[in-house]
Amino acid sequence: MSNAVPATAGQDEAGTDSAVAVLLPRATRQEKLLRVVIPIATVLVVVLAWQAIVSINHIPKYILPGPVDVGVAMSTDWPILLPALWVTLQITVSALILALLGGVAIAVLLVQSRWIELAVYPLTVILQVTPIVAIAPLLLIYAPNTQVALLICAFLVAFFPILSNMVQGLKSVDHNLLNLFDLYGASRWQQLIFLKLPAALPYFMAGLKIGGGLALIAAVVAEFAAGSSGAGSGLAFRLLEAQYRLNIPRLFAALLLLSLTGVAIFGVTTLISWLSLRKWHESAVRREN
Amino acid sequence: MTEAAVAEPPARSAPPGGGTVVRLSHVSKVFSNGTLALSDMSLVVVQGEFISLLGPSGCGKSTALRIIAGLGGVSSGTVDWPSSKINAHGLPEGDIGFVFQEPTLMPWATVFGNVFLPLRLRGVSKAIAAPQIMAALGEVGLADFAKAYPRELSGGMKMRVSIARALVTKPKLLLMDEPFAALDEITRQKLNDDVRRLWRNTGVTVIFVTHSVFESAYLSNRIVVMRARPGQVYADMPIVTSGARDALYRASEEYRSICFDVSQTLQDAIHVGGGTH
Numbered sequence: 001m002s003n004a005v006p007a008t009a010g011q012d013e014a015g016t017d018s019a020v021a022v023l024l025p026r027a028t029r030q031e032k033l034l035r036v037v038i039p040i041a042t043v044l045v046v047v048l049a050w051q052a053i054v055s056i057n058h059i060p061k062y063i064l065p066g067p068v069d070v071g072v073a074m075s076t077d078w079p080i081l082l083p084a085l086w087v088t089l090q091i092t093v094s095a096l097i098l099a100l101l102g103g104v105a106i107a108v109l110l111v112q113s114r115w116i117e118l119a120v121y122p123l124t125v126i127l128q129v130t131p132i133v134a135i136a137p138l139l140l141i142y143a144p145n146t147q148v149a150l151l152i153c154a155f156l157v158a159f160f161p162i163l164s165n166m167v168q169g170l171k172s173v174d175h176n177l178l179n180l181f182d183l184y185g186a187s188r189w190q191q192l193i194f195l196k197l198p199a200a201l202p203y204f205m206a207g208l209k210i211g212g213g214l215a216l217i218a219a220v221v222a223e224f225a226a227g228s229s230g231a232g233s234g235l236a237f238r239l240l241e242a243q244y245r246l247n248i249p250r251l252f253a254a255l256l257l258l259s260l261t262g263v264a265i266f267g268v269t270t271l272i273s274w275l276s277l278r279k280w281h282e283s284a285v286r287r288e289n
Numbered sequence: 290m291t292e293a294a295v296a297e298p299p300a301r302s303a304p305p306g307g308g309t310v311v312r313l314s315h316v317s318k319v320f321s322n323g324t325l326a327l328s329d330m331s332l333v334v335v336q337g338e339f340i341s342l343l344g345p346s347g348c349g350k351s352t353a354l355r356i357i358a359g360l361g362g363v364s365s366g367t368v369d370w371p372s373s374k375i376n377a378h379g380l381p382e383g384d385i386g387f388v389f390q391e392p393t394l395m396p397w398a399t400v401f402g403n404v405f406l407p408l409r410l411r412g413v414s415k416a417i418a419a420p421q422i423m424a425a426l427g428e429v430g431l432a433d434f435a436k437a438y439p440r441e442l443s444g445g446m447k448m449r450v451s452i453a454r455a456l457v458t459k460p461k462l463l464l465m466d467e468p469f470a471a472l473d474e475i476t477r478q479k480l481n482d483d484v485r486r487l488w489r490n491t492g493v494t495v496i497f498v499t500h501s502v503f504e505s506a507y508l509s510n511r512i513v514v515m516r517a518r519p520g521q522v523y524a525d526m527p528i529v530t531s532g533a534r535d536a537l538y539r540a541s542e543e544y545r546s547i548c549f550d551v552s553q554t555l556q557d558a559i560h561v562g563g564g565t566h
Contacts, residue, residue, distance in 0.1 A: 176393040
């Protein structure tokens with residue numbers, strides 16, 4: 001009978017199980033460089049081809065402006081575009097934050113009781129399947145001003161994916177872990193903080209990524225629907241305005257700003273997701289096989 | 290405890306003829322779908338014992354273990370804890386450790402965080418808990434892996450973490466529900482030795498649910514063979530050996546004959562219950 005476990009008992013076993021995660025060796029320098037260079041080069045090629053097509057065919061810029069025209073419009077119209085970008089960004093980000101807070105809070109409330117869930121469920125389905133943009137005119141009537149109407153609209157669109165992901169996450173806790181918490185006499189609160197919320201984190205992150213993209217789309221589409229105009233308007237108004245005036249380079253510039261905003265939101269939400277899951281979740285862990 | 294007197298040092302806190310830890314009296318359990326999982330099962334567990342619950346699939350051995358742990362009530366009969374303080378849930382406060390069939394670790398927490406859980410739920414601060422956690426990890430040979438995440442561990446190592454978590458509260462009773470069924474044979478034997486050693490060192494009472502005749506004959510000093518349809522105790526066999534339980538014991542005639550007896554009894558139990566194996 002050996003009375004002592006060798007200190008390396010764990011290490012001995014490491015090889016006996018194929019489920020041992022092996023972190024990939026760090027990418028080589030060259031690989032790292034290529035990872036940055038290839039996507040940039042692709043974009044560059046597309047832009048150059050675009051410019052070439054416009055120049056060679058002498059396409060007038062009120063039909064299709066080249067990248068240079070767009071660049072010029074961006075710099076000359078910057079004083080108009082920047083405040084508009086700022087408005088759209090504000091609506092998007094505040095809608096997303098509100099959707100995150102609301103989605104998580106209501107999801108937590110829903111999973112506390114089967115009865116609450118049963119009661120609220122039809123409402124959530126109705127609101128979810130109704131095209132939110134279609135209720136924008138209604139919101140314009142009730143909301144104190146256009147900005148608030150846009151905010152509500154963007155919020156509603158971003159809110160549901162976050163809510164449904166969160167409910168799903170809170171419900172997919174390992175049954176045995178729940179038993180374990182019961183065994184140790186954990187309170188409801190402890191169960192929520194130490195078990196359900198961490199277990200729901202990957203689902204929350206999925207909701208965040210979807211919600212971030214949708215919030216921007218909703219902020220733009222709602223502004224179209226609201227037909228807001230004037231100094232306090234967002235990029236969507238500037239898009240329409242440029243279209244009416246056949247100022248196509250500015251239209252492209254506004255479009256470019258929107259897509260850069262989308263990329264930035266995607267980048268930030270992906271980064272947040274990766275930072276919070278990289279240590280333990282399959283989606284963020286790199287494996288050798 | 291004859292074998293202890295002969296070859297192994299006596300378990301630390303198991304007094305000779307120790308008191309009753311838990312007593313099941315005429316316990317029956319009917320599931321909501323009408324299945325009779327347990328019928329009139331009685332069992333007295335004495336402090337310091339290492340009991341294996343052995344039986345065919347569907348004999349209710351896991352159900353019995355869960356009832357003892359307070360996970361799911363009884364349909365009739367009683368579960369008593371004569372020597373424990375009972376909490377609001379009818380469970381002995383902090384006296385039970387449970388090891389599931391799967392390691393059941395929180396993937397988002399480190400090994401340290403997982404073992405900390407039972408203490409954390411009791412409101413013990415990290416600073417006070419740390420020495421206990423490291424001691425429990427040391428017991429299972431994982432002191433160097435405190436900062437690792439479960440996904441970085443092998444199946445056997447995860448199970449060790451699960452055992453450390455069950456032991457960190459220094460429970461009176463350790464319940465193990467087929468903990469090593471999914472492990473390869475080498476790891477399983479190693480963990481059997483470790484569980485046996487932990488049992489000796491801590492004096493904890495163990496109830497170990499298993500399918501395996503060999504595992505039960507190696508580990509226990511009492512094997513409760515159960516039958517199916519309805520699940521109840523078929524035979525209660527004390528396992529007394531003359532020497533230490535080690536590799537030599539595994540190869541001995543004595544072990545073989547015990548395995549044979551237990552196997553025969555299990556066959557009879559299956560025959561009586563018409564159970565599948």
